[in-house]
Amino acid sequence: MNLQNPKKFKLLIDQAHQVAINVLRPISRKYDKAEHSYPKELDMLASLVDGMNEGGEGMNAGAAVGKRGTNEQGNKNGVNLSTALSVIEMCYGDTALLLSMPRQGLGNSAIAAVANQEQLERFKNTWAAMAITEPNCGSDSAAIRTTATKDGDNYILNGEKIFVTSGERADAIVVWATLDKKLGRSAIKSFVIPKGTAGMTVERLEHKLGIKASDTAVIRLIDCQVPANNLLGNAEIDIAKGFAGVMETFDNTRPLVAAMAIGCAKASLERIKEIFSDYLDPQYITPYLQTTHIASQIYRMEAEWEAARLLTLKAAWMADNKKPNSKEASISKAKAGRICNEITLKCVELASTVGYNEDELLEKWARDSKILDIFEGTQQIQQLIIARRELGKSSSELK
């Protein structure tokens, strides 16, 4: 057993850290202020990330799990783990800018998770956003109302999607829609809709509390026609497998959102330790009952952060090793989401006006962190998933 970062990812982690410090941090405040303007610096960076991803087996530096693991035997440190590790570093730089990174959208993860071989090849260099949420359907994704109707060799999509990250900037949007509302969750499929397809329009961009550099679009679909082979994976409505197919994506993406929270919290924690370095014992010798209140608060946050970080790596490692990880993915997301929000807010409190003013980034991180406990399944949804598993309850029993 070993819970230290593997040596083979050291270079990748170092590179991501350098990017965070030298590329993301310097433009962090600029794009927090200039909401909806495109961070053009990211174009160059995206090419760099593509280059880093070429760095050998199991390497991935962006937010999307863009490659599939192999089936080799024995303990494996693969693409899920390397992605989580680099996402932590990138979000230590800036969470919103990571979310805006070309070709690293959540849609890319969905494609990687459920696409067939031909689709993988066809959408290889496509930057794909993800559209699940609707005005009347958030966490309850089984209640999706956007419809997809077969019409010859095409599907016709109708509906409205909200909270689409990079919905305006991406090359395509992966839209979740139902083939038959009466059949419930098993009829929900995902479709790749290229930008500019007739019938798909960006209605507006949201103004938000945080992650302002990342655009969040409202998408309207009116008789939007896509080729049938843009339906990801299997077109059959498999009642037995039900929703599982679509939900599989989450087992890979939740640990990555947890990794974002770890990175965001790391930024605040590191800064607060600099600010209060005189209060802290770098050797950790003084028992926490004997330290100042400020120091004990910081050590406590550090303990929570370490635990959440290791839970995140655990969930990613399980995905690499083909171990079923739905529960662990939810645990990592729940823990990282809650401690990131708690840590970033506490750091503002400890630094008081220094933390609250815009001269520092502490207040920005405290705003950015809130979404990390919401998207990709809220804290409460993760708790429900974990509790149902532990208690052996169905979603109709434990609502």
Add this chain to the structure above:
Amino acid sequence: MTNMVNKAQGFGLSLITKMASSDVLDQLKLRKFIEKSLYQGSKAGYKTLSKTQKAFKANKDLHKQRLNNQEKSLFDLNYSEDQQMTIDTMSQFAGDVLYPLAASADQNETFPTELWQYIEELGLNFYALPEALGGVAAEKNILSNVLIAEHLAKGDFSLAAGMLSTFSVINAVTQWGSEQVQALYLNSFAQGSSIRASFAIQEATPAFNPYQLKTKAISRAGQYFIQGEKTLVLLAENADIFLVSAELNGQAEVFILRRDESIQFKKSPAMGLKATETATLIFNQTLALRLGDEDFNYTAFLDFGNLMWCAMAVGTCEAVKKYCIEYANERTAFGEPISHRQSVAFMIADMTIEIDAMRMLILNAASLAESGQTFHREAYLARLLCAEKAMKIGTDGVQILGGHGFTKEHPVERWYRDLRATAIVHSGLHA
């Protein structure tokens, strides 16, 4: 290594065979009452401990023993075959033996006598002894040690602590003992498994700081003498040997000494840990040896103990969770199981999250330690997290059962009292 696997398997399998054999189980089932030893109330004053009658024979040919570090490279959460077997054996023992004994041991404030026999049969002390002395330890197995603690504590926190007391002293002597100390004590442990040992570290100081000790070591004519008072000593009356922390030249140090008439003893029952018969000891010019020499690290000595307590807290929290899940699924209110309510279900979810969170920090620290790397920061953070989360789970466990949880009809109140110790103790065990 193969040798170790074989030996460890031997001990494990012998236990499993024993557990499965019906007469042993029947014996346990039939035994309605635990033999009650005379309860000596806390109102009794101090009494003088007698000199230990155990034979201690030094082996002059024994060279200083140190276990080798393990090599690690990839991130890996798999348990080795060895570790998995340890987990299975200890879990079964915890469920079949410890849990059924726990309630009355707590009630009577007595460590059940049959557990001494089980300690031998489990071969616990041989897990700790180096190969050169007939034990199975070929390299540092800090992880296996914390796994033993975690899984025994699923049966009972106090009983696990009591069972691991001598084991822990052997670990500490193997890890830190000078050649002189090892020649005398390791050899004696290897010769006679009936030797019992314990730690005397805690002092009755509010917000006790293990780096600032009132107990002093006095150096006189090339010998050390211990002067001072220690509290929360596990199974003190049974111990032949104590590891005692004391200040020497302004610094905290650890000493090893034998029970003799210079030590005053008083039972001092606490909120929990009752089955370990906690006591206060007063040392009056007690002759002692310094445990370690040039490679002794007091901070690491404390950390190795804290990790064991943290691991036990995780094991007991697992027991709390399991009990609460069964209860919440059976207990109905307003026409359905209370587990159908999010307010209850989310407490269970949080238990699951925090148990795994605590476990990650412990495993990380233990894994670093056995690969010979510095692990103090990790152990510090583990203790901090476990102190908070274990108690939260302890209190939620009682809360889920409501008024029933407050009574002795259910074990959750015992776990509540025991888990409070996680934040209190420093050292007292050793991985």
